Amino acid sequence: MIDHLPALQVVLPLLAAPLLLFMVRWPTLAWAFTTAVAWATFFVAALLLEQVWGGAVISYAHGGWEPPFGIEYRVDTVNAFVLLIIAGISAIVMPFARDSVEQEVDSNRIAWFYSAFLLANAGLLGIAITGDAFNIFVFFEISAIASYALIAMGRDRRALLSSFNYLIMGTIGTTFLLIGIGFMYMMTGTLNLADLAERLPEVRDTTTIRAAFAFIAVGVSLKLALFPLHLWLPNAYTYAPSMVTVFLSATATKVAIYVLLRFFYSVFGAEFSFGELPMDHVLMPLALLGILLPSIVAIFQDDVKRMLAYSSVAQVGYIILGISFATTLGLTASMLHLFNHAITKAALFMALGAIVYQIGGTQLTRMAGIARDMPWTMAAFVIGGLSLIGVPLTAGFITKWYLLLAALDSGYWPIAVFLLATSLLAVIYIWRVVEVAYFRERPADAPVVSEAPLALLLPTWTLALASILFGIYTALPVGAASRAATILMGGY
């Protein structure tokens, strides 16, 4: 059983998804079943991380076909950490989902909804766990197709067009990735990532491989919403059902970032990506612009959900910035931010989900004085907001600390200053919400609302407290992130 953990990680949600279609008439049962599967998946991910913590690498050959011929699942600390993030978020979002989904999705579609959720989950986990380039493409599409369906289930009709645009952009992204993989296959005759890493150096100085690199870089950048390829993200996050926003914001872009890391560092090698090709000079300006501009745009949003969506684009910028330093310290910061931002943003979107549940929207005007009626929800939002800003003793601070150290370590003083200045932008957009929610009177014609139900509050608070806990107890995230960074710098 323990030998088959890597397969179970993906197969569990993948097989459970069609089973849900037998439960179309019993939405609550469908929810319970999905929850059980999500937690089992989380458990598997935790076991996997534990096994590779010491530096071991698990290689799992599907159907007994030895790599590089068969499909290999390959788990080291890097992707075990990513798996834990995905599985953890999907496990914790499930208790939250019941009430929220019941309200936002028609009851005869709930089982379908959860089915799509499990497929998306399986796809994301698959991307992270597989050691096969073509497999990455397939799982990208599995998760993406399921995500399009999930987003389109938002109540607002604008969700449909957002989903459609995401479909177009996402497909272009994955097709680019496919082309890049094709070029690599052409030159090396292998699809196995480890094998690719071994064979690439011989043929590295060819136009074909450079073209492969470019296609992969652009394709994955589209998926991870790197500025200025982020245009699909704000609408998709804004109009998706609350639970979907929580899930996708914490996992989808993160997995794409993982793929970027894998290709840049493990497959092509840091020396090629950042030495022979000037990826650091490409990524760094994009990252800096990607932090600055979306943060400014976020300040002017009237819908808080949309504001946080733009903030997500900015946070991707922080992660990419760490990658562009091409140092162990920079990578540690990026890996750490994958984790910390997932927790923080999920907490924030959950708090907004609770607000949607009670008042039906997240426009700033509707949220005036809401803190009086929903003190717990807003308190969780404030904690998440503080972590997003990077106030000490929150998870966000730890990331910022490492990112600053990485910037100083690479000799980029101005970037350190820039980072601090942009976190003040986060102060502004979070503070706008706080001021409206706490210090403005509830409008006289506003409906009377009460605090969100416990089922929504508990997961929200779990994540809010986690974003404090991981700001104090840093052994797990920092340990995992620095191990992962060392592995990535060392090649495959």
Place this chain on the structure above:
Amino acid sequence: MEWLGLFNYWVVVVLMMTGFYVVIAQGNLIKKIVGLNIFQTSVFIFYISLSKLEGGTAPIYVEGITAYSNPLPHVLILTAIVVGVALTAVGLALAVRIHEAYGSIEEDEIQAQDEEDARNT
């Protein structure tokens, strides 16, 4: 005349650019999906082309033949075709839903409606 030998790759490039252009330039959602399909098809042809070995036959073991075409890209592309079909299905389903919700599948008309909604609230 070497570039003529790469004839199928030129087809790939032309198809790819055509598809890409259609996706970007067309405001009609169905046409966008068509463009996307052309775009993907070019990649399928690309994969199949690269598996072809000059003088190679189908990969069936026959006495006396030593050069085979590579079967793996075909298998990969079968998968990719399935993915493409699924994507088209989802895209079309979305277009139908959008038509139900807005009464149009022209992007600019839909945006105009959204902007009007935003102004009214």
Place this chain on the structure above:
Amino acid sequence: MAIALGLTIPLFGMALMLLFGRWPNLRDTVMVLTAAGMFTTVLQLLPRVAAGERPSLHLFELMPGLSIAFEVEPLGMVFAMVASGLWIVTSLYAIGYMRGAKEKNQTRFYAFFAIALFSALGIAFAQNMFTLFVFYEILSLSTYPLVAHKGNEAAKRGARVYIGLLLGTSIGFMLLAIVGTWWLTGTLDFTDGGIMAGHVGHGMGAVLLVLYMFGIGKAALMPFHRWLPSAMVAPTPVSALLHAVAVVKAGVFTVLKVSIYLFGLDYMKELVTTDWIMYVAAFTMIAASLVAIQQDNLKARLAYSTVSQLSYIVLGAMLVSQLSAIGGGMHIVMHAFGKITLFFCAGAIYVATKKTEISQMDGLGRRMPFTMGAFLLGALCVIGAPPMGGLWSKWHLILGAADTGQLLMIGVFLVSTLLNIAYLIPPVLRAFLRPPKDGYTGGIREAPLLCVAPLTFTALGAFALFFLAGPLRGLLSGMFPA
């Protein structure tokens, strides 16, 4: 043990106050008891610190070498005693003021007040710069609701400037300086003699010093002083305890800590920017006084006076002599007693007469003789005239300036003192010597007893400090173990 207790008492008190929010009398009793409990706990540390010991408490390690930890040294001891001691008085005063002025949301107000005191104590006892930074930020955040308390447009605007400047400087400059220090030296512990020497070049050190000094926005060096006048929209107890004592003193306390224990005075002497900051402080001192003279609003005048007085202490640190550093430490105490008295008086005047402008104060002395008498004592203390405690701190500061040969700075101190007289004494003269404009003849009608008793007490305290300066100086000399 006493450290942990001192830190938990205000939090515990806050929880109880939230719990008892519905019964104001019970809640207010809890507040006074909390303040008293905190003060006595802090006091228990005094004999040990006076004996040269440094009690410490290690809470947890965030990253290797980076901990939340506490250690009580003389300067922190003094700051802790002042903040917690004056909290008792202020809590009594707050009861009188808040009820007298019929303010809303009193429970929320008191709760955040307790958090502010908690973080002030955390700053006082911090063993390293990181711990100090954490509590510094908690202090900024927890005082925001207090400044925005009234909830009207003016309060929100003031609060926005307040939090914007404090967070902006601390994140933009101080955090950068802290990360830089950590990166260069590998530690952030407060160490006798500093940690920079030998690790940080003089050019880099000079940059770091500037980042620290402007990053500590709470010390209100110009041009980052605007938050302090903005904070005056808050109810008076906040202005009195937080914006004359806890918050601003946390700022200058941090300046002293950074100078003495991070840079080390010897190292700082060699930095070019030390002199620059000194001139900025001197300029702030004079300029803020000149602005203060023009203010008609009493609280605004006091606020600018505070800006000016804070620069005394920054200047004391920048003179880089032990004498002036001790003088700066003493000034924390002296100015605290003087200025809190003045703010208490301003609040009492507001509660009794709703007057806020100095031009309305004609003849007020006949109606409120105790309040105005205390105002005179407080003013004298801030000016540094005998027989008030303020004399001794200024004495040491000037001696320090003479010691290092900064004759220009002696001149600045003297000019500033003259300006102090020019803006603090006229209100007293108006109140006692001019006839009331509105023809008031109703005899003595003071503010409620709970307002007047505390201000009388602090005024007497400022007087008593004239005689207690010796022991205080002895305690503070412990900052520089031979």
